[in-house]
Amino acid sequence: MRFHSVQDTAFSDIPLKEVDVVIFCSGFESRCTHVPENTFDKLNPDASILILGFDDHNQLSSRKKSDQFYNGKYKTSQSLLSGDEYDGIFPLLNEKLKIKKKKNVSVLLDYTSMTRQWYAAILSWCKFQQQFEEVTLFTTYSVGKYIKKSEPMVIHEITSLPGFSGSTLARESSTLIFGLGFEGAASLCAIERLEPSVVYTFIANPAAYPEAYKRSIEVNEPIISHLAQANLEFSLFSVEDTFRGLSELLIAQPNNANITVVPMGPKPHILATLLLGLRYPQLTCIRVSGRGKKGENVKAEGRIVTTKIIFQ
Structure with missing residues (x-):
């Protein structure tokens, strides 16, 4: 399989009732719940839900609020990973998708609060998996309101x-x-x-x-x-x-x-x-x-960058 195409699209154009797998993240920024809040009642009821969570700093108040949101909305436990994890993403995706008996699959990925290793792994899975003939990946990113200047890296x-x-x-x-x-x-x-x-x-x-x-x-x-x-x-x-x-x-x-x-x-x-x-x-x-320390608790300002990526 190969990466076929990338196209900008509107968030409202994602066919949420047809999405087979949803991948969210419980992070340290409150904007990590913005897309889930706007899709919860609209998703395919048979969609598999994968919620990734960081295995550290889980006592931060912003993280606790995110966890409470996901625990209250979705009847599935979080998969806790290091922010540097890559290989550990693949078995999680394979487990969520093994019951999907179809040629083509549609995935919604909100990478707003994910590390680049995580969404790099998800892209690699889309390219190298052998179960489906085509993967349509809808990615979302909630634009944030930054108030403070971050500390020097x-x-x-x-x-x-x-x-x-x-x-x-x-x-x-x-x-x-x-x-x-x-x-x-x-x-x-x-x-x-x-x-x-x-x-x-x-x-x-x-x-x-x-x-x-x-x-x-x-x-x-x-x-x-x-x-x-x-x-x-x-x-x-x-x-x-x-x-x-x-x-x-x-x-x-x-x-x-x-x-x-x-x-x-x-x-x-x-x-x-x-x-x-x-x-x-x-x-x-x-x-x-x-x-360094975790950055500020960035809130969503409303706009969502949405992209449609096809692998076939």
């Missing part, structure tokens, strides 16, 4: 995402495609550690709100002005356009270059880079992890 580790390690062949040059967010100093440090021959950056515009775009430009000004060959802008609200724009950039790179992508911006941009990794197996997707 201290880099703990720079590694390739499992399943997205790309080519290991030594080549003459290296191209780095870097997604910028609010981690200006940490992003600069990551670029310096990777030592690429050429750097391209991309940033969210339109962003969740105008101040977010201005802030991203401001904190990343040294990178954009002095390191980047070019800085591209893609809408936060279009995974499709981001994927297409990055594909064009990747295809334009010389054949003798190792190509690496590091998404440190918003999650819809991260999703687009993971799809890029599925389409171009030579691409390496890098994860930059940091140490």
Whole structure:
């Protein structure tokens, strides 16, 4: 099976009565319940429900509220995982889908509060599972209201995402495609550690709100002005356009270059880079992890970025 296509769609256009599997997450941000609240009474009553939960920090008040919501709404227990888990996602999906006796399956994934390892694993499962002839994946992301400025990130580790390690062949040059967010100093440090021959950056515009775009430009000004060959802008609200724009950039790179992508911006941009990794197996997707406290309790502001992804 292969990743076939990606298309922006409206949340209201998801055929909720036809969805076979629903994947939610009980996280530390209150927005993790926004999509479930808007779908609970509309879902296919026969849909299998998979609720992922973090196995740490479960005493935070925001996490307790999320757990109470899911425990009250859905008659299924959470599957607790480390935020770094990848392989453990596959048996959970296989268990939920083994009773589905059909050729095509439809999945709703709300990745609003998930780690990139989790939704990277779900994408990999969609590509490599052998039970169904076609998988239609509807992904949702609740845009958040950020009030505080996050604390500076201290880099703990720079590694390739499992399943997205790309080519290991030594080549003459290296191209780095870097997604910028609010981690200006940490992003600069990551670029310096990777030592690429050429750097391209991309940033969210339109962003969740105008101040977010201005802030991203401001904190990343040294990178954009002095390191980047070019800085591209893609809408936060279009995974499709981001994927297409990055594909064009990747295809334009010389054949003798190792190509690496590091998404440190918003999650819809991260999703687009993971799809890029599925389409171009030579691409390496890098994860930059940091140490620090959990971020603020981000609330949903109403808008939902919805994407339809087909595997066949």
